Amino acid sequence: MSSDQDHLKETDTEARFEFKKEENAAVRSGKGLTEEVIRMISDDKDEPDWMLERRLRALEQYHNMPMPSDWPGMPDLSELDVEEIIPYIRPDVDKREGVDDWTELPDEIKDTFDKLGIPEAEKNALSGVGAQYESEVVYQNMQEQWEEKGVIFCNMDEAVREHPELVKEHFMTTCVPPSDNKFAALHGAVWSGGSFVYVPEDVTVEMPVQAYFRMNSEGMGQFEHTLIIAEEGSEVHYIEGCSAPKYGTHNLHSGGVEVFVGEDAHVQYSTVQNWSKNTFNLNTKRAICEENGTMEWVSGSMGSKVTMLYPCTILKGRGSTDTHITIALAGEGQDIDTGAKVYHNAPETSSTIESKSISKDGGRTNYRGLVHIADGAENSSTAVECDALMFDNESTSDTMPYMEIEESKVDVAHEATVGKIGDEDIFYLQSRGLDDDDAKKMIVAGFIEPITEELPIEYAVELNRLIELEMEGSLG
Amino acid sequence: MARLELSNLHAEVAEGDEKILEGVDLEVQSGEIHALMGPNGSGKSTTAKVIAGHPAYEVTEGEVLLHLEDEEFGEDIEIDEDQRTWNLLDLDPNERAALGIFLGFQYPAEIEGVTMTNFLRTALNAKIEEREELFEDEEGAEEEEEDEGFENSPMEGPADDGEVGVAEFQGILQEKMEQLEMDEKFAQRYLNAGFSGGEKKQNEVLQAAILEPSIAVLDEIDSGLDIDRLQDVSNGINALRDEQGTGILQITHYQRILDYVEPDHVHVMLDGQIAKSGGPELAEKLEDKGYDWVRDEVYGTA
Numbered sequence: 001m002s003s004d005q006d007h008l009k010e011t012d013t014e015a016r017f018e019f020k021k022e023e024n025a026a027v028r029s030g031k032g033l034t035e036e037v038i039r040m041i042s043d044d045k046d047e048p049d050w051m052l053e054r055r056l057r058a059l060e061q062y063h064n065m066p067m068p069s070d071w072p073g074m075p076d077l078s079e080l081d082v083e084e085i086i087p088y089i090r091p092d093v094d095k096r097e098g099v100d101d102w103t104e105l106p107d108e109i110k111d112t113f114d115k116l117g118i119p120e121a122e123k124n125a126l127s128g129v130g131a132q133y134e135s136e137v138v139y140q141n142m143q144e145q146w147e148e149k150g151v152i153f154c155n156m157d158e159a160v161r162e163h164p165e166l167v168k169e170h171f172m173t174t175c176v177p178p179s180d181n182k183f184a185a186l187h188g189a190v191w192s193g194g195s196f197v198y199v200p201e202d203v204t205v206e207m208p209v210q211a212y213f214r215m216n217s218e219g220m221g222q223f224e225h226t227l228i229i230a231e232e233g234s235e236v237h238y239i240e241g242c243s244a245p246k247y248g249t250h251n252l253h254s255g256g257v258e259v260f261v262g263e264d265a266h267v268q269y270s271t272v273q274n275w276s277k278n279t280f281n282l283n284t285k286r287a288i289c290e291e292n293g294t295m296e297w298v299s300g301s302m303g304s305k306v307t308m309l310y311p312c313t314i315l316k317g318r319g320s321t322d323t324h325i326t327i328a329l330a331g332e333g334q335d336i337d338t339g340a341k342v343y344h345n346a347p348e349t350s351s352t353i354e355s356k357s358i359s360k361d362g363g364r365t366n367y368r369g370l371v372h373i374a375d376g377a378e379n380s381s382t383a384v385e386c387d388a389l390m391f392d393n394e395s396t397s398d399t400m401p402y403m404e405i406e407e408s409k410v411d412v413a414h415e416a417t418v419g420k421i422g423d424e425d426i427f428y429l430q431s432r433g434l435d436d437d438d439a440k441k442m443i444v445a446g447f448i449e450p451i452t453e454e455l456p457i458e459y460a461v462e463l464n465r466l467i468e469l470e471m472e473g474s475l476g
Numbered sequence: 477m478a479r480l481e482l483s484n485l486h487a488e489v490a491e492g493d494e495k496i497l498e499g500v501d502l503e504v505q506s507g508e509i510h511a512l513m514g515p516n517g518s519g520k521s522t523t524a525k526v527i528a529g530h531p532a533y534e535v536t537e538g539e540v541l542l543h544l545e546d547e548e549f550g551e552d553i554e555i556d557e558d559q560r561t562w563n564l565l566d567l568d569p570n571e572r573a574a575l576g577i578f579l580g581f582q583y584p585a586e587i588e589g590v591t592m593t594n595f596l597r598t599a600l601n602a603k604i605e606e607r608e609e610l611f612e613d614e615e616g617a618e619e620e621e622e623d624e625g626f627e628n629s630p631m632e633g634p635a636d637d638g639e640v641g642v643a644e645f646q647g648i649l650q651e652k653m654e655q656l657e658m659d660e661k662f663a664q665r666y667l668n669a670g671f672s673g674g675e676k677k678q679n680e681v682l683q684a685a686i687l688e689p690s691i692a693v694l695d696e697i698d699s700g701l702d703i704d705r706l707q708d709v710s711n712g713i714n715a716l717r718d719e720q721g722t723g724i725l726q727i728t729h730y731q732r733i734l735d736y737v738e739p740d741h742v743h744v745m746l747d748g749q750i751a752k753s754g755g756p757e758l759a760e761k762l763e764d765k766g767y768d769w770v771r772d773e774v775y776g777t778a
Contacts, residue, residue, distance in 0.1 A: 430569035433603035446589025
């Protein structure tokens with residue numbers, strides 16, 4: 001067993017996610033969404049005028065758009081009061097853009113990430129790692145060898161200052177404009193922190209780049225923006241992990257992710273999210289794929305009260321490919337509404353969606369998907385597979401796959417299975433010596449194996465542990 | 477030496493009151509091979525499942541006792557006088573497994589995503605751990621912390637002291653698979669997923685070989701096997717008895733497997749009871765004459 005796994009083993013998992021630190025903020029916005037709050041955020045970040053203008057325009061769009069309400073079976077958002085959310089908290093870190101030496105971090109932040117196993121992950125096989133605490137990236141490091149090849153990995157605020165041309169062109173313009181949906185507009189107004197990844201032509205970043213997001217304060221919102229630009233022929237794997245402790249009031253996480261996959265480029269975006277059970281997790285994530293580009297989404301959604309997340313890929317160039325692998329786990333009081341969207345806008349494009357969900361103790365999971373094959377996208381193919389596993393009769397799982405096929409020369413497949421966790425399967429494992437709990441854990445671990453095999457070992461172990469933790473004591 | 481004793485065992489389906497077992501008496505010792513034969517619906521599989529603790533059946537009367545000798549599990553575990561007899565009906569299925577009961581399934585479950593290697597090592601270690609808990613002295617038991625499950629995920633397997641590590645287990649698995657003439661690729665396949673009927677049966681025998689039970693109940697392990705595979709499986713069963721001293725309760729419809737696995741005792745089950753017992757010659761007679769003559773003899777009907 002390697003030392004990183006030993007480290008993960010040492011700390012009690014539950015304590016690692018549930019602890020919280022006294023808030024020690026340098027700057028804290030007021031509640032609610034006013035022009036004043038937006039100006040204050042932008043001012044605190046020393047932003048150029050063009051970014052402030054984009055924020056204000058997004059704010060206006062936010063106020064003009066209704067909450068989504070006409071989706072069949074959509075999660076209940078009535079308890080979410082955006083006006084009560086604190087959109088911006090800057091932790092007390094001396095250097096505005098964060099530090100690149102771990103020891104310079106304030107103790108309470110260092111402790112937090114140490115408990116979460118960051119930056120231990122960095123030591124083994126990561127090209128770079130960033131850590132965001134509340135609204136700001138507090139730590140960022142990238143291995144020199146990648147910097148020398150022109151790879152950029154920095155926080156989004158720094159990117160606005162240091163790489164304005166790239167950001168101006170790509171930030172919430174063609175991929176996720178604020179007009180896309182109400183929460184994209186909200187995000188455009190109050191976004192803060194996040195990651196900027198730029199990979200030049202023909203550069204392959206062999207080791208994953210990692211970012212970790214931690215929301216610590218009560219009643220806050222976290223709105224990090226991730227912008228990944230992979231130029232022609234390049235390759236990169238970006239991983240993010242997220243967590244927050246539980247408080248009495250609701251938190252809001254509304255991230256934005258934009259990925260530009262150039263010709264023949266390959267981007268994998270993996271995420272393991274474990275927001276606390278009072279977090280509304282409402283995100284917009286989208287990729288645009290040029291000719292023969294490949295986009296892979298791998299996501300595990302464990303925590304949150306409500307998650308609405310449908311990573312989207314626009315297959316714009318001929319021969320481009322998209323893969324989605326998603327796992328959702330919903331326990332008591334949770335509604336995890338997640339899925340995938342793919343637009344086949346060019347010929348010979350292909351997509352695969354593999355969705356797995358687990359519901360227990362009355363939790364609800366829903367697969368909500370959209371596959372659109374445009375007229376003229378001939379010889380394209382899509383395969384959608386949804387498997388749901390339920391632990392008891394109180395839990396529910398729905399599947400809502402939409403297919404809009406405008407072209408006849410295509411290959412479309414959809415398969416769905418829903419099953420209660422099998423008594424015979426459990427008995428079989430018990431008869432071999434596993435107790436009831438461990439038998440169920442083993443079945444679930446096997447069920448999610450397709451996702452864990454896509455992740456680096458630390459994440460795979462972490463995901464298994466999170467799921468086990470979610471299942472502790474909840475089994476009959 | 478262990479001895480499994482079923483006495484006056486009555487059982488019915490847990491949800492409903494359909495009676496299936498109506499007073500089964502049977503004894504199987506380590507090192508013996510018993511064949512349990514009988515027509516469909518006579519209660520053979522139910523007997524097997526009740527021994528292993530399947531939750532679908534409710535025992536309404538009778539006992540299933542397991543008698544152990546003091547060196548049953550080697551020198552590491554000392555068995556007190558008052559711990560030599562266990563009523564299996566009081567125990568969970570995994571506890572029965574830890575005491576040395578193995579059930580070979582007619583239709584084993586297919587578990588996707590769990591490799592054979594991970595599964596078998598996890599099972600072996602779970603059994604060792606459970607056995608320690610069952611036999612530790614009572615003072616120790618109070619101090620023992622609550623079972624917190626695996627140190628890592630079940631996919632990673634336990635890493636505690638005294639348990640079988642990955643490398644050691646690879647050796648054990650490889651050796652047993654060679655004995656059973658199984659392809660080494662089996663180790664990385666998912667548990668029974670996509671296995672042919674024959675592969676599944678072979679896999680059940682492999683599991684018994686690795687878990688080293690005192691008593692193995694094999695439920696129609698011969699069904700759906702071609703002649704080559706039947707020989708492989710039979711060799712495996714004979715090895716269980718000859719090399720590990722396992723007692724075998726072989727449930728079967730047909731004489732065929734008994735040509736390879738020669739029973740010491742043959743029992744005929746009819747309507748939820750053992751109607752007749754005898755030696756190997758009884759099986760031959762059943763092959764020639766069917767079950768009706770037993771029914772005639774027992775019930776005196778024409």
